[in-house]
Amino acid sequence: MKKQFRKEKPAPASAIRLLARGTRTKIVRFLMYAFLILMEALLIYETFKRIILTNSSALSAYSLSTIFGSFLALTIAYIGLRHIDYLYGEREQVYQELARRLDDLRELGTIINRSPAIAFLWKPESGWPVEYVSDNIRQLGYSPEDFLSGKVTYLQIIHPDNVDRVSKEISKHSRKGLHEFHQEYRVVTKSKDVRWVYVRTWVRRNVDGGIIGYEGIILDITEHKKMQEAYRESENRYWLLFNQMQSGFVLFDVEFNENSIPKDFRFQEVNPAFERLTGLKRESVINRTISECIPDIDYSWVTTCSNVAVTGIPAHIEHFSCRFGKYYEITSFRPGKGKLAILFSDITERQMASRAMKEAKEAAEEANEAKSRFLATMSHEIRTPMNGIIGMTELILDTELSKDQREYLGDVMTSADSLLLLLNDILDFSKIEAGKIELSNQVFNLRDLVEDTVHVFALRAHESGLELACSISADIPETLSGDSERLRQVLVNLIGNAIKFTEKGEIVVTAGLERKTGKTADLHFSVRDTGIGISADKHKSIFDAFVQADDSSTRRYGGTGLGLAISAKITELMGGTLWVESREGEGSNFHFIVKMEPVEGAEARKETLLSGLRVLVVDDSASVCNILADLLTGRGAETVAAQNPSEAIAIDQEHKTNGKPFNVYLIDASLPETDGFDLAGRLCRGPNSPEKAVLMLTADKLSQNTARCRELGIDFYLRKPVKSRQLISTILSAVKNDKSITAVPAETSLPKMNIRPLHLLLAEDNPVNQRVVIGMLEKAGHTVKVTSSGREAVEELNKASYDLVLMDVLMPEMGGFEATSIIREREKSTGGHIPIIALTASVISGNLEKCIDVGMDGYVAKPAKYAVLVAEIERVLSLSAGK
Structure with a gap:
C-alpha cells in the first residue's frame, strides 16, 4: 500500500527571518537551524518521491534555512516527466542528488540528538499532542514513542503548578503575532523528578496567518537554576549581613597618581552601621573622596590604608579619631585591584574600660606589693625573736631537767612550731594570691x-x-x-x-x-x-x-x-x-x-632478697598487716598475717606441723589480749636459732622495753611506721644473726657533728640570736668569734683565719650581701675561698637566688634548728673539701 502524505506546508519564513536576526546564544541558533533544515528536507524528500513515482504535475515553493541565516528559495516546476528530464537529466541523477542531501540531513539529525537540546513539534490541540520529538528526550526518562503514540502529550510533562502560566503566555504571545518567544518553567520526568527547562518556541502559521503548530527546543537548566538560587541566597545573606552588622563597612575605589601611589579613596559603598558610627549619611559620601567628605581626617591611618592598597597585605590598627572623638578598631584589606575595604568598630567604651582596668590592676599590684613587703617585714620581725625562743628551748631541752620542766618546755616548743607553721601558711597564701608561688x-x-x-x-x-x-x-x-x-x-x-x-x-x-x-x-x-x-x-x-x-x-x-x-x-x-x-x-x-x-634509667631493680623466707606478721590493725604483707611479698618472702595473738599462735602451730616453720616473726608490741612481748615469748621459747628471728614493732618514743627485749632474745626493735628499706635490711641482718639494730634511742638527744672542731666567724647583730647560735655551735665543740655587722666581718677576716662564716643578711652599717661581695672580690686577687652560710629571717621571693648570686655557699632560714644548722655546715664543708 502506498503511504499517504499530508498536503505540503509552506515554509516558516517568518521564523527564519527572526532567527537570522540573531538569538541569545550561538548554540540555540545552531540547533534551531538544524531542526528546521531537517524538518523541511524531509518534506522535500517525500514530495519529490511522490511526484516522481506518480508522474504527476505539481508546483511547490520551499524555504531552505541555512546555518548563516540565508534564505534559499527552491522552486521546483514539474510538468510531466519530460520537463524533469530536461531540467535535471535522467531520473537517476535526481535520486542520487536527493540521497546525498538526505545523508547530510540525517547526519545533522544525529548531531541534534546528541546535543543537550530537545527538539519538539506539537499541535495547538487538546493536550498539545506531539508530532515530532528528538531522540534525546530520553534525558527526561521518556522515549520518542511515548509521545508519537499519543500516550504522553506535551502538556502532560509540564509541572501542574506551571501549566496555567505557560498556557497563558503562549496564548498571549500568539495573539500578539509573535513568531518566536522563550519561557522558563518546570517539567516532570517519567520518574516524577522535577526539572527546570528553558524553552525556545517558534509559531508555525499557514499562508493565512493561522497557527498550525509550534516548534521548539528545550534545554535542561536545573543546575543553572540551583546555582542561581544559591547565588541569590548568598546575595541575600550578604546584604542581610551587610545591613545588620554592627561593624561599619566601607568599600573604596582607590585613586592613584602618575607614580601609581594612592592619592585618595572614593566611597563606593557603605553600610548602615557606617552612618551610625560616624554620623555621616550614605548619600553624602557615595562617589565622593575622603578628602572631600572628611577634610580634616587624620592621615596616619590613611597611610596604613595606602600600604594595604599597594601591597595587598591586610592591616589591623586601633585609632583615635579627633574628628569623631572616638576610638576605632580598623581592619583594612584589598578585595580586588584598585579597591580597598575597611571594617571598623567603635571601641571607645572598651578602651575606657581597659584603661580603668589597667589602672585598677596597677593599683592592686601596688597594694599587693605593699602587702608582700609588709608580710616580709613582719615575718622577719617575728622570726627574729622566734629564733631565740626555739633555739634557746632546744638548747635547754638538751640539759638535765625535771619531768615537769621538760613537759613545760615541750609545750613551748610545740607552740613555737605551731606559730611558725601559721606564719609559713600566711606567707604561702600571700604568694598564691599574688601569683608568685x-x-x-x-x-x-x-x-x-x-x-x-x-x-x-x-x-x-x-x-x-x-x-x-x-x-x-x-x-x-x-x-x-x-x-x-x-x-x-x-x-x-x-x-x-x-x-x-x-x-x-x-x-x-x-x-x-x-x-x-x-x-x-x-x-x-x-x-x-x-x-x-x-x-x-x-x-x-x-x-x-x-x-x-x-x-x-x-x-x-x-x-x-x-x-x-x-x-x-x-x-x-x-x-x-x-x-x-x-x-x-x-x-x-x-x-x-x-x-x-x-627519671629514665633510674628505676631500681625489684629486690628479691627475701626469697625463701617465711614471715609471720602480727598486728591488730588490718591496714598495717596488709601493707607489711604486700611489702614483704613483693620482695620475695612468703608472708602470712594475723591480727591477734590467738590467731598468730594457731597459724604458727599449723606451719610447724606442716614442716614449714616461720623464719621471721614481725610482731607489734601493743596487741589485744596480751602484749607483743608475751606473744614473742610463747612463739620463741629460749634463745633464737640462726634460722629464726623476731622483730618487735613499737610506736613508743623511749626505749624503756630494751631490757625486756634482751631477756626474750629480741634484739631488733623498730619504730612504727617502719620504713621499707630499714625493714628489709633489718630482716636480712636478723636472719644472718647480725644483731646490730637495738632499741631506738630517745629523740631528745642532739645529733653530733661528724666533723672536726672548727673555728667559726658569726656575723649577727641581734644579741639573743648571737647567744642561740653560739650555744649550738659550742655544744658541738666549736669556737666562735662574733661580729655585729658585715663591715666588722670583712675586717675580722683580714686579721684572722676561719674555717667558715655564718653571715646574717640584714645588719646595720653593712649587710651580709654586700659583705660577701667584698670578700669574694678580694679572693679574686688573694686566692682561696672561705665558705659562707647565710642566716636570714627574710622570706622575700628570690632571696635564696640572691644569696647564691653574691657568692654564698649555703642558706639557713631563721628560726634555725640545731639539726638543720649542723646539716648545712656539714654539707657546705664537704662541698668545699671536694673542690
Whole structure:
C-alpha cells in the first residue's frame, strides 16, 4: 500500500527571518537551524518521491534555512516527466542528488540528538499532542514513542503548578503575532523528578496567518537554576549581613597618581552601621573622596590604608579619631585591584574600660606589693625573736631537767612550731594570691620522701592513740623529677589535719600510679582517717581560704583553714587536683593527683632478697598487716598475717606441723589480749636459732622495753611506721644473726657533728640570736668569734683565719650581701675561698637566688634548728673539701 502524505506546508519564513536576526546564544541558533533544515528536507524528500513515482504535475515553493541565516528559495516546476528530464537529466541523477542531501540531513539529525537540546513539534490541540520529538528526550526518562503514540502529550510533562502560566503566555504571545518567544518553567520526568527547562518556541502559521503548530527546543537548566538560587541566597545573606552588622563597612575605589601611589579613596559603598558610627549619611559620601567628605581626617591611618592598597597585605590598627572623638578598631584589606575595604568598630567604651582596668590592676599590684613587703617585714620581725625562743628551748631541752620542766618546755616548743607553721601558711597564701608561688625541679626518691614525711608524725599519732601506716604501690616510679618540697608540704598538711581531727582509729597514707603517658606519670596519693568526717555540703567549701567544716572546729581544734586552700593550689600548679570523700561521723579520705616526670634509667631493680623466707606478721590493725604483707611479698618472702595473738599462735602451730616453720616473726608490741612481748615469748621459747628471728614493732618514743627485749632474745626493735628499706635490711641482718639494730634511742638527744672542731666567724647583730647560735655551735665543740655587722666581718677576716662564716643578711652599717661581695672580690686577687652560710629571717621571693648570686655557699632560714644548722655546715664543708 502506498503511504499517504499530508498536503505540503509552506515554509516558516517568518521564523527564519527572526532567527537570522540573531538569538541569545550561538548554540540555540545552531540547533534551531538544524531542526528546521531537517524538518523541511524531509518534506522535500517525500514530495519529490511522490511526484516522481506518480508522474504527476505539481508546483511547490520551499524555504531552505541555512546555518548563516540565508534564505534559499527552491522552486521546483514539474510538468510531466519530460520537463524533469530536461531540467535535471535522467531520473537517476535526481535520486542520487536527493540521497546525498538526505545523508547530510540525517547526519545533522544525529548531531541534534546528541546535543543537550530537545527538539519538539506539537499541535495547538487538546493536550498539545506531539508530532515530532528528538531522540534525546530520553534525558527526561521518556522515549520518542511515548509521545508519537499519543500516550504522553506535551502538556502532560509540564509541572501542574506551571501549566496555567505557560498556557497563558503562549496564548498571549500568539495573539500578539509573535513568531518566536522563550519561557522558563518546570517539567516532570517519567520518574516524577522535577526539572527546570528553558524553552525556545517558534509559531508555525499557514499562508493565512493561522497557527498550525509550534516548534521548539528545550534545554535542561536545573543546575543553572540551583546555582542561581544559591547565588541569590548568598546575595541575600550578604546584604542581610551587610545591613545588620554592627561593624561599619566601607568599600573604596582607590585613586592613584602618575607614580601609581594612592592619592585618595572614593566611597563606593557603605553600610548602615557606617552612618551610625560616624554620623555621616550614605548619600553624602557615595562617589565622593575622603578628602572631600572628611577634610580634616587624620592621615596616619590613611597611610596604613595606602600600604594595604599597594601591597595587598591586610592591616589591623586601633585609632583615635579627633574628628569623631572616638576610638576605632580598623581592619583594612584589598578585595580586588584598585579597591580597598575597611571594617571598623567603635571601641571607645572598651578602651575606657581597659584603661580603668589597667589602672585598677596597677593599683592592686601596688597594694599587693605593699602587702608582700609588709608580710616580709613582719615575718622577719617575728622570726627574729622566734629564733631565740626555739633555739634557746632546744638548747635547754638538751640539759638535765625535771619531768615537769621538760613537759613545760615541750609545750613551748610545740607552740613555737605551731606559730611558725601559721606564719609559713600566711606567707604561702600571700604568694598564691599574688601569683608568685613557683615550683622548683629536683630529682628525688618518692618512697623515701613519703616514708620520711609519715615518720615525722609517728610520735604525734602514737600520743593520740592512733595507728599510722603508709603504703606505696610497687608499680609506682620511685625516682622522679619535680618539686619534692611542695609535694611534702601537701602531705604534711593532709596528715596533720587527719591526726588533728581523728580521736581514735587509724590513718593510712597511700601512694600509687594513676596513669603514665609518655614522659609524664600521674601519681595518686590519699590520706584516709577514721575521724569526725565532713558533711557533703562542705566538700567544696573546705578548700576555700579561712574556711573549716564547722566554726566549732576552729574553736575546738584550732587552725586558720589555710592548709587545704594552699594544698589545693599547689596540686593545681603541679598539674593535678585535690578532692575529698567523706561522710560526717565516718571519717574522711583526701585524694590528690600530681604530675611528675620519671627519671629514665633510674628505676631500681625489684629486690628479691627475701626469697625463701617465711614471715609471720602480727598486728591488730588490718591496714598495717596488709601493707607489711604486700611489702614483704613483693620482695620475695612468703608472708602470712594475723591480727591477734590467738590467731598468730594457731597459724604458727599449723606451719610447724606442716614442716614449714616461720623464719621471721614481725610482731607489734601493743596487741589485744596480751602484749607483743608475751606473744614473742610463747612463739620463741629460749634463745633464737640462726634460722629464726623476731622483730618487735613499737610506736613508743623511749626505749624503756630494751631490757625486756634482751631477756626474750629480741634484739631488733623498730619504730612504727617502719620504713621499707630499714625493714628489709633489718630482716636480712636478723636472719644472718647480725644483731646490730637495738632499741631506738630517745629523740631528745642532739645529733653530733661528724666533723672536726672548727673555728667559726658569726656575723649577727641581734644579741639573743648571737647567744642561740653560739650555744649550738659550742655544744658541738666549736669556737666562735662574733661580729655585729658585715663591715666588722670583712675586717675580722683580714686579721684572722676561719674555717667558715655564718653571715646574717640584714645588719646595720653593712649587710651580709654586700659583705660577701667584698670578700669574694678580694679572693679574686688573694686566692682561696672561705665558705659562707647565710642566716636570714627574710622570706622575700628570690632571696635564696640572691644569696647564691653574691657568692654564698649555703642558706639557713631563721628560726634555725640545731639539726638543720649542723646539716648545712656539714654539707657546705664537704662541698668545699671536694673542690
